[in-house]
Amino acid sequence: MPLSAWRGELVDFGGDAAGADQGCRHVVDGLLLVEDGRIVAAGPFERLQARLGGAPMHDARGLLLMPGFIDAHVHYPQLDVIASPAPGLLDWLERCTFPEERRFDDPGHAEEVARFFLDELLRNGTTSAMVWCTVHEASVDAVMGAARAQGMRIVAGKVLMDRNCPEGLRDTAASAYAGSRALIERWHGVGRLGYAVTPRFAPTSSPAQLAACARLLDEHPGVWLQSHLAENADELRWVAELFPDARSYTDAYDRFGLLRERTVWAHGIHLDDADRERLAAAGAAIAFCPTSNLFLGSGLFDAAAADRQGLRWAPASDVGGGSSFSMLRTLAAAHDVLRLQGQALSALRAFRSVTRDAAQALGLDDRIGSFEPGREADFVALDLAATPLLARRTARAATLEERLFALMTLGDDRAVNQVWVAGEPMKAREE
Structure with missing residues (x-):
């Protein structure tokens, strides 16, 4: 599987959960690079775009990219x-x-x-x-x-x-x-x-x-x-x-x-x-x-x-x-x-x-659960405007915490826009 990329808002969590931010890494305009079913890099688009070369880039702006749920x-x-x-x-x-x-x-x-x-x-x-x-x-x-x-x-x-x-x-x-x-x-x-x-x-x-x-x-x-x-x-x-x-x-x-x-x-x-x-x-x-x-x-x-x-x-x-x-x-x-x-x-x-x-x-954090390099590229695209009520509430949210709280309180399967397993698409939203 050659190098491919996704541009969108990124959220994942690092090893240190001691602070109030739970080790959260949040990149508003991010780039996720995947090769051979594994994460190569994740970070700001401006910093990583030079690594794209001729690799295809999937535009997921407007969606929240997060590691797949376990x-x-x-x-x-x-x-x-x-x-x-x-x-x-x-x-x-x-x-x-x-x-x-x-x-x-x-x-x-x-x-x-x-x-x-x-x-x-x-x-x-x-x-x-x-x-x-x-x-x-x-x-x-x-x-x-x-x-x-x-x-x-x-x-x-x-x-x-x-x-x-x-x-x-x-x-x-x-x-x-x-x-x-x-x-x-x-x-x-x-x-x-x-x-x-x-x-x-x-x-x-x-x-x-x-x-x-x-x-x-x-x-x-x-x-x-x-x-x-x-x-x-x-x-x-x-x-x-x-x-x-x-x-x-x-x-x-x-x-x-x-x-x-x-x-x-x-x-x-x-x-x-x-x-x-x-x-x-x-x-x-x-x-x-x-x-x-x-x-x-x-x-x-x-x-x-x-x-x-x-x-x-x-x-x-x-x-x-x-x-x-x-x-x-x-x-x-x-x-x-x-x-x-x-x-x-x-x-x-x-x-x-x-x-x-x-x-x-599960003893698998060296393989899944984050966007750290080398992890398996299981991730989801979440739509915070999936329903009228969710869209209305998240549009008024001032912080990432507030947006995610609305997502977990009001969201369901409709908020899951797409899913990738080892970099391969598994689900597209039914129109």
Whole structure:
């Protein structure tokens, strides 16, 4: 892929988030240079235009160019149960999720859903995601194959459950280990794909299966682990019954050696300071799922406590418990969840959290999440005049913070004008 360029307003975030500006780099008239699917340079047009030579330049003036959004936790097999009502998490799993996931023993069904799912991510400006499959190996093959065809950076894994779950969705400690190992060998490191060992949550994995998860991580140091943690009060009581010797839900996992780098724990609502301290020390991260937590009535994530103890977190859609693929809608919900606790989420922190911070949470900030040279050229063009109300509000905004706050509060998929993955266009707005 030869050198190409995009001229427009640039926003991304550097490594230092200590200040009020969250390490934001903002260039009103910027130039983004891309070659071989990677960022070559980003900065003021006046400074970089001499490097263009005869390279084609795409005129994106009037749009905001930003690194592609990263979804830290999303279930592709739950696509068709999004917006299914339930009184709470455990009921929702039994009535909605488990029956739907049984359908993924059909490779054809899995492939059709995977293609739609990835298209929906891209339509909303999400270029990378940590994805849940089902217990069926075919479900992993489907989403990995579709993501490879799109060139997307996806981390995904087969769900592991060997107790407290329906027949047809149950494996064993041995089959979970063997199936996961085969999938790691088949997909991990292929193109831009990565594998995550994926026990659903402690209540559906026996001690033997959790030990098998640790063995997989030890044998394959480059893979991830994803699971659920401290989402719901009923779930916490259940874990206490199943793991009576554990100090807490977090400790139940820690006893099997599952707290470590490259582990992402969805929710993390009902944690105490000792839990957060242990997670932070291990280098783990929390996927904050605000639309899901509100929809299922699970509780409110305490971002201030996580920040205070150095525990990394990143927003996530958690579709289908979550109610939108849009990271803009997710950020709006995150703001409201924190405001209910007397906490603030600035727009700069919010957009950092779905780009640079999310990349750091997944251990991928050397590859995605910013416009630093050498990063993969996943980026989006955002239209701050996508709707009449958004256009009216942003026209009156005096600062970048105010404009971005309006975008995350009023924006949705309509504000995503176009998406590029490794420098290749993925979406054009439908006229």
